[in-house]
Amino acid sequence: MGRCAVQLVLGPAGSGKSTYCQAIQDHCETTGSRRVHVANLDPACDTFGYEPSFDIQELISVNDVMTELGLGPNGGLLYCMEYLLDNLDWLENEMSQFGDDDYLILDCPGQIELYTHVPIMKRVIERIQEWGFDMVSVFLVDAAFLVDASKFLSGSLLSLSAMISLELPHVNVLSKCDLMAAEEVDSILDQTSAIQLWERDQVRQSLIAEDASEEERSRQSQLEQRRRQRGRLTDAISQLLDDYQMVSFVPLNIKDEESLEHVLATVDHAIQYGEDAEVRETDIEERMNASSHQDA
Numbered sequence: 001m002g003r004c005a006v007q008l009v010l011g012p013a014g015s016g017k018s019t020y021c022q023a024i025q026d027h028c029e030t031t032g033s034r035r036v037h038v039a040n041l042d043p044a045c046d047t048f049g050y051e052p053s054f055d056i057q058e059l060i061s062v063n064d065v066m067t068e069l070g071l072g073p074n075g076g077l078l079y080c081m082e083y084l085l086d087n088l089d090w091l092e093n094e095m096s097q098f099g100d101d102d103y104l105i106l107d108c109p110g111q112i113e114l115y116t117h118v119p120i121m122k123r124v125i126e127r128i129q130e131w132g133f134d135m136v137s138v139f140l141v142d143a144a145f146l147v148d149a150s151k152f153l154s155g156s157l158l159s160l161s162a163m164i165s166l167e168l169p170h171v172n173v174l175s176k177c178d179l180m181a182a183e184e185v186d187s188i189l190d191q192t193s194a195i196q197l198w199e200r201d202q203v204r205q206s207l208i209a210e211d212a213s214e215e216e217r218s219r220q221s222q223l224e225q226r227r228r229q230r231g232r233l234t235d236a237i238s239q240l241l242d243d244y245q246m247v248s249f250v251p252l253n254i255k256d257e258e259s260l261e262h263v264l265a266t267v268d269h270a271i272q273y274g275e276d277a278e279v280r281e282t283d284i285e286e287r288m289n290a291s292s293h294q295d296a
Contacts, residue, residue, distance in 0.1 A: 003132040004102040005273050006095075008125070010162055011140030012155070013110030016175040020140060021107045022049040023254040024264060030257075034103045039094070042109040043080035044073065053104075054094040056084060077111055081120045088127050095133065103273075104133075115162045125166055136271040137168040140175045141249065143185060149197050150234055156194065156247045157237055163246065169270040173263055174249040178256070185251055194238035 007024075009017045021038045028036040037053040044062040060083050065076040084091065098104055108114075114121045128135060139162055141155035156172075163170040177185050188197065241247055250266050253259040268274060 003134070004098040004100055004104050005271055006128065006133045006135045007103070007105045007267060007271075008108060008135055008137045008166075008168065009105060009140065010108050010115060010137055011110060011175070012112060012142070012158065015110065015140040015142045017110065017140055018045065018048040018050070018107055019254065020138075020173070020175060020252070021105050023260060024105060025050055027257060027260040027264070028103070031261075035101060036103045036105060037098060038105045038107060040107050041084075042107060043084075044077055044109065045107070048107065052107075053098075056080070059084065059087060059090050074111065077109060078114075078118070078120075081109070081114060081124075085120055085123055088124070091124075091128075092131055095128070095131070112158055112162070116158075116165050122166060125168065134271055134273075135168055136267055137162065137166055137170050138267060139163070139170065139172050141172065143174050143176045143180045143251070152188065152197065153194055153234060153237055153241065156241055160241065160244060160247050171263075171267050171270050172247060172249045174251045177251045177259070178253040189249060189251065194241040195235070197238070 009021055011017050025036045025038050028034050038050045040048060040052045040055045040057070043056050043060055043065075046057065046061070046063075060080045062073065062076040062080055065071055065079050066073070069076070069079065071079060095104065108121070125135065139159045141152075141159060145151040145155050159170075159172050174185070174189075250263050251259065252263050
């Protein structure tokens with residue numbers, strides 16, 4: 001049996017990962033394009049809109065760990081993921097039920113340190129790849145970050161960090177765009193660089209009022225200078241993002257079928273999903289044609 005394609009859904013807590021998983025599954029069921037299964041790998045999440053094909057909480061849960069070992073939420077989550085790492089035979093057994101005609105989405109924990117500070121998820125991913133699965137990571141950032149350039153740049157930096165750490169084909173998705181004005185989303189995505197985005201936000205936040213008195217303008221000017229000095233770190237981060245030129249976002253409106261299809265097509269392209277099927281279909285057609293010519 002062949003191995004199915006695997007989409008690893010990442011992102012900060014509250015970025016809409018579970019909602020994204022359900023939306024993609026419902027979209028594919030509606031269009032009939034593929035058979036999608038969603039599994040939960042977050043031992044702290046016990047409510048989601050989809051019916052999981054398998055759930056890590058069948059193996060271990062944060063609530064049980066906190067109760068039995070007296071750990072806090074973060075320590076409990078770390079313990080659970082280390083426990084998963086020590087019991088990967090459970091995960092392999094659950095994933096082996098899917099064939100190459102299936103498509104699996106893994107809904108992952110939102111604590112970013114699991115991907116950047118400790119090697120747990122990196123090692124889990126390496127084992128899954130050893131089992132023969134093709135994987136792509138999808139990193140979600142909340143579109144609400146658009147209202148604050150510093151938050152948007154922070155989300156971009158987290159995405160870049162996860163991309164480098166996990167070493168997988170990677171797609172960044174701007175989630176919850178249905179909650180934002182389309183013009184605001186477009187204005188951010190149209191920016192050519194992080195530096196340009198940050199500088200635009202600095203102009204917006206200028207403390208100098210046009211109609212202030214000369215004395216007031218002098219005081220505001222001093223405050224403005226101090227504010228811009230504190231922004232030097234953000235300038236450096238913006239320059240880092242521009243130097244890599246690897247962070248871009250695909251906007252997602254889960255209420256728009258075309259938006260869902262665009263995101264799915266982008267993810268498919270990153271993992272080259274469906275190309276093997278097209279090759280197999282071409283080979284079958286060629287064999288049938290050759291056979292018919294021989295019979296003739």
